[in-house]
Amino acid sequence: MVSGRGIVLSGEELALLAAVFWRGGLSRAEVAARLDVSRSKANALLLGLSARDLLSESGTRSSTGGRRPEVLGLSDAIGVFAAIDLGATSLDVAVLAPDMTVLAHRAEPADVRNPPTQVFARARDLLRALLRERDLSPTAVRAIGVGVPGPVAFETGQLVEPPLMPGWQRFSIRDCLAEDYDAPVFVDNDVNLLALGTLWQVRAQLQNFIVIKIGTGIGCGIICHGALYRGADGSAGDVGHICVDPNGPRCSCGNVGCVEAMAAGPALGRLAMEAARSGRSAPLQAVWLERGALSAIDLGDASRAGDPVANRIIQEAGAQIGEMLASVINFFNPSHVFVGGGVAQIGPSLLAAIRHSIYRRSLALSTRHLDIRYMPNPHTNGILGAGVLAIQEALLRPAQPRSGSDRARTSPE
Amino acid sequence: MVSGRGIVLSGEELALLAAVFWRGGLSRAEVAARLDVSRSKANALLLGLSARDLLSESGTRSSTGGRRPEVLGLSDAIGVFAAIDLGATSLDVAVLAPDMTVLAHRAEPADVRNPPTQVFARARDLLRALLRERDLSPTAVRAIGVGVPGPVAFETGQLVEPPLMPGWQRFSIRDCLAEDYDAPVFVDNDVNLLALGTLWQVRAQLQNFIVIKIGTGIGCGIICHGALYRGADGSAGDVGHICVDPNGPRCSCGNVGCVEAMAAGPALGRLAMEAARSGRSAPLQAVWLERGALSAIDLGDASRAGDPVANRIIQEAGAQIGEMLASVINFFNPSHVFVGGGVAQIGPSLLAAIRHSIYRRSLALSTRHLDIRYMPNPHTNGILGAGVLAIQEALLRPAQPRSGSDRARTSPE
DSSP states (O other), rough: OOOOGGGGGHHHHHHHHHHHHOOSSEEHHHHHHTTTOOHHHHHHHHHHHHHTTTTEEOOOSSSSSSOOOOEEEEOOOOOEEEEEESSSSSEEEEEETOOEEEEEEEEEETTSSSSHHHHHHHHHHHHHOOOOHOOGGGGGEEEEEEEEOOOOEETTTOOOOOSGGGTTTOOOOHHHHHTTTOOOOOEHHHHHHHHHHHHTTTTTTOSEEEEEESSSSSSEEETTTTEEEEOOSSSTTOGGOOBOOTTTOOOSOOOBBBBBHHHHHHHHHHHHHHHHHTTTTTTHHHHHHSSSSSOOHHHHHHHHTOOOOHHHHHHHHHHHHHHHHHHHHHHOSSEEEEEEEEEGGGGGHHHHHHHHHHHSSHHHHHHOOOOOESSSHHHHHHHHHHHHHHHHHHHEEEEEEEOOOOSSOOOOO | OOOGGGGOOOOOHHHHHHHHHHHHHEHHHHHHHTTOHHHHHHHHHHHHHHHHHEEEEESSSSOOSSSSSEEEEOGGGGGGEEEEEEEESSEEEEEEEETTTTTEEEEEOOOSOOOHHHHHHHHHHHHHHHHTEEEEEEEEGGEEEESSSSSSTTTTTTEEEEEGGGGGGGHHHHHHHTTTTOOOOOEEEEEHHHHHHHHHTTTTTTOOOEEEEEEEEEEEEEEEEEEEEEEESSSSTTTTGSSSSTTSSSSSSSSBBBBBHSSSSHHHHHHHHHHHHTOOOHHHHHHHHHOOOHHHHHHHHHHTTOOHHHHHHHHHHHHHHHHHHHHHHHHHOOSSSESSSSSGOHHHHHHHHHHHHHHHHHHHHSSSOOOEESSSHHHHHHHHHHHHHHHHHSSOOOOOOOOSSSOOOOOOO
């Protein structure tokens, strides 16, 4: 098997590297047990990987008496991984070590409706500055992971008919970054990266869960059998257009009652404006008169300040998102639902309404142990996911995709 | 690694056996290529498996010139596999060879509302007769796969609060069969077995698809990353209670508008009776007066004979099932939807209505390559699935479940 940069790794070596990456802090004995090989076989594998500067050992793990076991980690000699996480209204760029330590990170507002060359010129500037900040040359970058707020054909790294960013369909993120870096570039949907980031944060201890992002749109990332699931055409998790009300408003997709048209950021802003204009909500009206526009954030502020109209709008949005999730949960029976995205941050009443709606509508068996909570570390989850994508694709995956006639490549476990 | 009956198999040996099982007809060279090992390594593995009577070689595959390559298959010396597939109203029992050739098969009506001891006494009688028919002793049975029409805790093989069969919760299928056979027994939901049977019939060439069964209830089997997906609590695919109409009728589960309450067999029978009683449909009324009851089958017959009322009922049921599937497809993006179950057989107009509704409601990206069709060989699919479950769990799976904190064990790829 050949991984990136011509490194030839056997299936067992890949399994060992992946175990060390995902669990971290494993001792030699734990590695042998995990791979179900003898200690001497494990030692031979470790020796080979250390000789190629892929693994290193250190004695940092605390031990309760006896000889302190040395713990294994991916070697810093591998290089660094660059992460670019582009949201509809935000840009995060980071540099990560092979153990996903964030070495440098910059976040700033962005607008994907701008031309892609302009947005990526800024991303490249930021990445260059971050590398300089850490005294790293561009050649230290081993691979680059990129998240974008639209559907991606994962094999080619191209956006496919992205509704939020129509100008991007013919733009090649790979070619653009190739001007600065001689490193492979992997592009994926931003919500898939949130799922990968969460998988990393729970150290792959959870095998089947979903991540839901509520922002400008509503999307879902799926971890199935311990790996990111992209679906047959790469569009798995596209839950924003699930119908929750056959009598609901018409959506930009042409159908009616899509959850995104009723409960995502733009819909909440519109409902807040209606409440302000009509005078039904005095607090929202005051903010509107001052600023001339209202967002989901304003709605959350008004709700927390006790405005019943704002609160009811949030309750209804949460109920609709919960309706959609109840269908998904009946079908998929995940162990956890992690909720994130800008709109999820507007206050606890949205999550409470989502929870209420899910428990009311899902089957008892599929919610008996279900855990619905905020995504861990939402502000770094996207870049962590981009880093995990980069190292996974460049280093931890067999070079040959497995057989199978599905069109999109799926992640192995 | 230890598989059933104390056979010790390495990870590579398991991978080889699984490749031979799923693909069938592989040559030595193909096995080496598939496992990414050298020809000599592959030969050594094959020799070891042949010596333990797990593999055999034969020269039956046709070849275009040159030396005819010998093809590998699982050895008949492994024994046979028993399959018991219990539906709400049917019982199928079969005996299968290791290559899933059906050696003997009996199907008859059954009623799961009867006491489990009674139903299983009959299943045991049938299995005994089938073995005798093939001159096989009970000790030839290597493992038994059982499908039941209710939720199953897969690890224990126990039904969990089965709505159709309340008396079964405390009945142990394993203990019951242990009276006749010294072989491991694996129990799963009947729809999961349809998914496994379909995976076998497509020779694992499809990695991500769903199977939907429309009968007394509506349920779904999920193949994800090439393996059966059971969910965190084993209830994945429980789609019958997804809401398709907030103003729909009340379901036995307590919620309103569940697709099962509107489009499964009992609902169709009820709608047919209403059309007959009210005189809106003369053909249905005639059958009702003659027999005193109507089923989904009668509805299909009336529709095919040109009755517009029967046809409209089927159209509406198909539209509701399609609505539910559209949500599932937006979330899961399968490559195929296989439709089966007794109600699916009532005529082509139901499948046509399901297709129409899915294409109207799903996103273009997730249906661009979507294939919606009848399940292959519906009459043997369940017992094939039970046979695949039995051989997979008894022979082709590592003895240690993989780590992970999910409660239900998921299938590795």
